[in-house]
Each structure stands twice: as C-alpha cells, then as structure tokens.
Amino acid sequence: MEQADFQVGDLVKIFFQPLDGIKVRTAPFEGVVISIRGDRTNKTFCVRKIASSNIAVERIFPLASPTIEKIKVLKKNTSRRAKLYYLRKRK
Numbered sequence: 461m462e463q464a465d466f467q468v469g470d471l472v473k474i475f476f477q478p479l480d481g482i483k484v485r486t487a488p489f490e491g492v493v494i495s496i497r498g499d500r501t502n503k504t505f506c507v508r509k510i511a512s513s514n515i516a517v518e519r520i521f522p523l524a525s526p527t528i529e530k531i532k533v534l535k536k537n538t539s540r541r542a543k544l545y546y547l548r549k550r551k
Contacts, residue, residue, distance in 0.1 A: 464531035468493050469539035472507060474521060475529045486529060489519060494544040498523075508547060516548070 466472050473490040491509030498504050503523040511517045521528060 464533055466493060466505075466531065466533050467536075467539070468496055468542060468544060469537035470533055471535040471537070473532045473534055474507065475532070476521070476525075477527045477529065479527075490534070491517075491519075492544070492547065494518070494547055495542070 464472070470493050471491070472493055473488055475486050475488055477484060478487050489507060489509065491507040493505055494508050495506045496503065497506075501524050504520055505523060506518055506520045508516060508518045
C-alpha cells in the first residue's frame, strides 16, 4: 500500500478488502478522519461516514494493514483539534 498523506479533518476514501470468506473483493469506505492514534507501525485512524437514512458509521483502520489497498484523499481540510469527536453529536 502506498502511504497517503492525510490529517484529521480530511475527507478520504479507503479501498479495503473486507473479510467475506473465500471471495476477494474491494470495498470503498468514504468519510471524514476524526482521529489518528499511535506511532510508527501501530498507527490507527478512525473514519466516520453518514450511511443511508442518516445513520453514522465509524470504522477504525490500522494504517499498516495488508487489507488496505489504497487511501485516496478527496478533500483537504484544516482542523484546530487533534480529535474531532464533537462530530458525533452533529447530524
């Protein structure tokens, strides 16, 4: 996987391989990065998206995971905070 340069607040699209059993497919997950934790190989990031019927879904991805194929930054944003947990209360 190529390293993408993203920060908290950026809109990203992650292409990963979900665990479906025998079949190997690529599923996209698009949302806002609300936190980045860890250092070096233990780095993880949390992405939040709004799914159908206004249900929010958060997913934590390890950055060094072999299931992540590509991370594409769709929109760069600047944030004054390191963690954007206040987005959980907003609609």
